[in-house]
Amino acid sequence: MTISLFPETQTVSRARTPLPVPQHLPLAILALAVVVLAGLLLVTIRQPIGPMYWDHFIYLDAAERITNGQIPSVDFFAPVGPLGYYLFWLTSFLFPHGQPLLIASWSMMIVTAPLMALVTIDVSRRSPGLALAFVLPFLLFSALPFTTGDFYPFPGSDGFGIYNRQVCQLLYVLAAALVAVRSTPVLGVVMGVAMLALFETKVTGAVGGAVLCLQALLAGRLPLRIALVAGALVIAALGLIEIPTGMTAAYLHDIMALVSMNEGALLPRLVQAASLNFGLVLATALAGLVLLATRIEGLTETVAEPGLIRWLFDRPTVWLAAFILAGLLFESQNTGSQAFIFVWPLVAVILAAIAVERLSIPTVGAGILLLAVALPPAVTITEKAARAWAGALLNAPLETAHLGTLDAVSVRPDFQRQAAIMRDRYIADRATYQRIAEDNVLPSYLLYSDFDFQVLLMKELDATAGAIVAFEKANGVRFETIFTLDFTNPMPWILKRDAPRLVAIGADPYRAVPQPSAAVIQSVKATDLVLLPTCPITNARLRLLDLYRDGLTDHRRITLTPCADAFIRNGMMPAATTSGG
Helix, strand or coil: CCEECCHHHHHHHHHHCCCCCCCCHHHHHHHHHHHHHHHHCCCCCCEECCCCHHHHHHHHHHHHHHHCCCCECCCEECCCCCHHHHHHHHHHHHCCCCCHHHHHHHCCHHHHHHHHHHHHHHHHCCCHHHHHHHHHHHHHHHHCCCCCCCCCCCCCCCCCCHHHHHHHHHHHHHHHHHHHCCCHHHHHHHHHHHHHHHHHHCHHHHHHHHHHHHHHHHCCCCCHHHHHHHHHHHHHHHHHHHHHHCHHHHHHHHHHHHHHHCCCCHHHHHHHHHHHCHHHHHHHHHHHHHHCCCCEEECCCCCCCCCHHHHHHCCHHHHHHHHHHHHHHHHCCCCCCCCCHHHHHHHHHHHHHHHCCCCCHHHHHHHHHHHHHHHHHHHHHHHHHHHHHHHHHHCEECCCCCCHHHHCEEECHHHHHHHHHHHHHHHHCHHHHHHHHHCCCCCCCCHHHCHHHHHHHHHHHHHHHHHHHHHHHHHCCCCCEEEECCCCCCHHHHHCCECCCCCECCCCCCCCCCCCCHHHHHHHHCCCEEEEECCCCCHHHHHHHHHCHHHHCCEEEEEEECCEEEEEECCCCCCCCCCCC
16 A cells, blocks of 8 residues: 555545644735735834845845836846846835845745745645645745855844845745645646746746756646646746847846856756755755655656656655755855755655654654754744844944935944944055955955944945035036946945946856946946945955956046045046045
């Protein structure tokens, strides 16, 4: 006798549940959570500053460009797909007082929450308990803006890897549909929308999603007809986007450019991804081996004719292997995400099947190992959130005059004091830091994770914004286009100006900034104001200056503040110029 993971499990487990879950409870919890999160965006909730906090400033740059009519990939080079930027822009419009990091982190729920609702409605008809087991982790991972990796010893908000987290949440919804949804129309809708969103968020996410869909197809869980229809609709949607905007072709061009800049063997990156998630990968492998000794064989209903291929692939061990492969392929290209959270729906279904089988050493062992797969990401994210928000009780607000909702952060006073001291050293010993940058290293290997660097960055953004306004008032000019020679360019968002077309956002000059074309250089030449942060001068900032130097030949360089040089376009400078800093 064998036990199928899907159909029999639901009726048996529901009958044995001491406290049955009301059918509509999972959907009600999902809806209530969405309302609560939307309510939290109506006010500005201060967040504790964290490592690489500036990463989410990319969304500010993109949103202001979109407001001014620019199109991702068409009008500016982006490191990932356009969907996240448009969702941030839309959510910012709907919730103008929302904290930017929370907006960036929660905006993908515009896509994931309705899809999760469809999954929940379908699964709740047969097993409200299983639906609840899908909904609660989904809400945990979506609501808490934290990654599963540790990048700094002090607790704080994870302002980086947001699009990676969003991809993992999309994969979670897709996985839940593939392992549990019976309605083929619902399965087709969730699969099609999720795959489109994955592609438009980050192409490596679509690769991981394709692995999940292929496994479901081979195992007989996903009908070929539904897969073909969903795939055709995704292609049609990309075509409809392409016709009026040209964005699809431009995005594919950006992908090819990024691939050429990041060439390298895949195997070392897969090994690195496996090593960073060693405990989870090992537990999954052991669980798969132990499951071979149980009577649990099938995950699917009869949506495909029995055959050798289905017999080979419709096994929990193969399902687990496919999910881990999808995760490794995606994580091999990442720095910070919610790694492998999408394994949870599969684990929940397998555990439900184990619960109705006669207890034995293999089933108990498999259950323990599966819990070791599912629980660590949830525990890690919950722990990081608790540490960050508990530690924030000792924080002080970062007071600024010009940053708007961007300054809704808090930080320990000793880090603020450290930032002030380092600012003095950066100014007094600029030549030393210049030489360090010219040696193509950072003054600290963890500089971008250091809290004092992030504090100083925000304080100097505020000072630079004030200096720009003062300069404009003193000299009777207005800089309509502003560009920063740095990883992020939030100044146009802060001052409500435009940014030059065609240049790269998320400007890592070693991984994500292609060699500027003649059109890019011409765009930089037409930019009214180009900023160069100098506290400290870094190798990346120097490299960006070198990349765009030909576009600055018609600009005059001045010291705008002690921590920012400015390149002002000729014609914007009055005969007698006074500094605003």
